[in-house]
Amino acid sequence: MVRAPCFDKNGIKRGAWSKEEDNKLRAYIQIYGHSNWRELPKLAGLSRCGKSCRLRWMNYLRPNMKRGNFTKEEEDVIVGLHEKLGNKWSTMATQLPGRSDNEIKNHWHTHLKNQVRKDQTVLKIEQFETLEPFKATPRGCQQVKKPNLKTPQEVEILLAVLTSESPSSSSTSESSQCSLSVSDYEVPCDDATPQFSEPAGNLWFDQLFLPDNNGVVLSSETMFSPFGLTDDNLISKTSFPDHIMDDVHLWSTIDLYL
DNA sequence: AAGTACTCCAACCGCGACGGA
């Protein structure tokens, strides 16, 4: 899982390090230190650039470097630090003895990033499901609490929020397919519980499927049903509370990675 | 068994910061 060794036009070796090279580098640094990385490879008898030597030492050959899997404790530290610091890998490495910044960065990208995002989404779904008077329901459950939207203009705002921040908004081919408008829906006059069915048209959120913490798939149906956006009915009488609009924003910006 | 797709991580690259002349 390493680059094949090769030489560039200056005779500098690149690619994977051999055991012999490792030994030369380790032995030199243990005796003379590494005050000048540029000169080091010449003095150590290595056909490598200083940068490559430094990287090899920092990421692999330093004393007390840990090899192997990260522990749960280490992962927790990384997640916590990333929350605070962002992509400051070298700073994180100072908090994790025996781990290099490169190692932490790789582990984040291959294991932790998606895990954290998934956890956050589950949390948001849980928060969303506790909202009143709206109640999210699993796919297939058509009984939803009727929403209270006052005017078609309010619905227009909702739709604008949903469509303007869609994940595919930068993709002209997909964003141009957002064809939902208020006129697609009728204003209900009675209190009948709405029955949901997929709206006509090609909405970006048609493709949005979000697993909840019970493994239930939440789809565009679920996203819409709390707001009563159905083929048959949509609008009622009171205004859209700010906290609901906040959550509409939140939902509209959830990525499609799941 | 063979071909293809995906994962993972060591190594590379480019750039900004810093210090010395």
Next chain:
DNA sequence: TTCCGTCGCGGTTGGAGTACT
């Protein structure tokens, strides 16, 4: 003050190993 060399950081890539078809 400017220039130059070096270092260190974060993003990206290459490709071996593994899983899947």
